[in-house]
Amino acid sequence: xxxMTQSPSSVSASVGDRVTITCxxxxxxxxxxxxxxxxxxxxxxxxxxxxYKMETGVPSRFSGSGSGTDFLLTIxxxxxxxxxxxxxxxxxxxxxxxxxxxxxxI
Amino acid sequence: EVQLVESGGDxxxxxxxxxxxxxxxxxxxxxxxxxxxxxxxxxxLEWVSYISVSGSTTKYADPVQGRFMxxxxxARNSLYLQMNSLRVEDxxxxxxxxxxxxxxxxxxxxxxxxxxxx
Numbered sequence: 001x002x003x004m005t006q007s008p009s010s011v012s013a014s015v016g017d018r019v020t021i022t023c024x025x026x027x028x029x030x031x032x033x034x035x036x037x038x039x040x041x042x043x044x045x046x047x048x049x050x051x052y053k054m055e056t057g058v059p060s061r062f063s064g065s066g067s068g069t070d071f072l073l074t075i076x077x078x079x080x081x082x083x084x085x086x087x088x089x090x091x092x093x094x095x096x097x098x099x100x101x102x103x104x105x106i
Numbered sequence: 107e108v109q110l111v112e113s114g115g116d117x118x119x120x121x122x123x124x125x126x127x128x129x130x131x132x133x134x135x136x137x138x139x140x141x142x143x144x145x146x147x148x149x150x151l152e153w154v155s156y157i158s159v160s161g162s163t164t165k166y167a168d169p170v171q172g173r174f175m176x177x178x179x180x181a182r183n184s185l186y187l188q189m190n191s192l193r194v195e196d197x198x199x200x201x202x203x204x205x206x207x208x209x210x211x212x213x214x215x216x217x218x219x220x221x222x223x224x
Contacts, residue, residue, distance in 0.1 A: 034212055036151075043201060044151065049211045056211075087151055091205060091212075094165045096141060098151040 002026050002090050006099035013106060019075040021102045023088035028068050032092035035064055035073045038101075039084045047086075048073065080106055108132040108213050110202050115218030122192050126218060128185040128202030133213075136180035139205040142187050143214075144198035154200070155187065169195070192222045 003026035013019050023033065035048040046055040048064035051071060061076045075082055083106055088099040114126040126142075142154040155176040156165045164176050175188040185202050199217040206212035 034206065038151075043199075043214055043216045045214070046206075046212050049206045050208075053211070089151070089153075094156055095153045095167055096156065096205075097153060098143075101150045 001095055002029065002093055002097050004088055004090055004097050004099040006086075006088055006102050008102060009100065010103040010105065013078050013104070015078055015080060015106060017078045019078050019082075019104065021073045021086055021088075021104075023066075023071045023073070023099050025069045025071075025090055029090045029092035031067055032090055033064075033066070033071050034089045034091065036087045036089065037082075037084045038087065044087065078104075078106065082106075110204070110213060110215030112200065112202050112215045112218035115200065115220045117221045117223065118192055119224050120192060120194055120222055122222070124189045124192065124220060126187040126189065126200055126202075126220070128187075128215060130183045130185065130204075133204070135178075135183040138210070139207075140176075140178060140185045141203050141205060142176060142185075143201045143203055144196075144220075145201070145217075146195075146198040149198075152198075156205075157185070189220070192220075194222050196220060197222045 005024045007022050031051040033051045036044040037047050038044040052064045063074050065072045086102045109131045111129045141156050144152050144154050157176045161178050173191045177186045199219050201214050201217045203214040
């Protein structure tokens with residue numbers, strides 16, 4: 001199985017900060033990488049798919065990059081509504097494994 | 107509007123069975139691979155099962171292998187998860203989701219709660 005390692009596991013930042021979350025795959029997954037946002041008590045929602053493609057309606061301050069084994073989710077200017085836990089998921093090989101999550105606090 | 111609506115979650119005793127359903131609308135269901143994902147209370151996301159567009163290929167996470175069965179009815183735009191021999195550790199919110207490919211993004215339902223307790 002492909003292991004997905006996210007870092008950091010939690011991060012505290014201020015409004016307006018640039019925040020970067022990393023996700024590393026244990027083997028090459030091309031661009032088959034999704035990023036999700038999950039707010040407390042809610043279902044996960046898609047932010048980024050295919051490593052860099054932005055889901056419709058997602059604010060432009062979110063961006064995804066990377067390919068192969070190393071990926072980034074960047075929030076260019078943190079907003080209060082971005083408080084959430086963020087997960088990466090690979091869908092190159094079954095099982096479609098998730099990272100352990102990054103809890104973002106302000 | 108794309109929608110996935112899960113149902114069938116309930117409180118069940120250990121060793122019991124439950125069948126989850128997921129009703130799809132707003133997209134061509136038969137064109138998409140589908141998965142089930144679960145989230146235990148206070149924990150992260152765990153992939154549970156996968157089914158191909160035709161239903162001919164299925165796969166399961168090791169903890170549910172041999173106890174859960176995924177299926178789909180493309181004529182009814184529906185996905186199912188038959189859960190047998192349920193354990194306390196199966197307690198979770200279960201989400202159905204479509205797999206995104208190419209220009210098509212993934213999409214998740216709102217989830218249904220399964221509680222296994224005596």
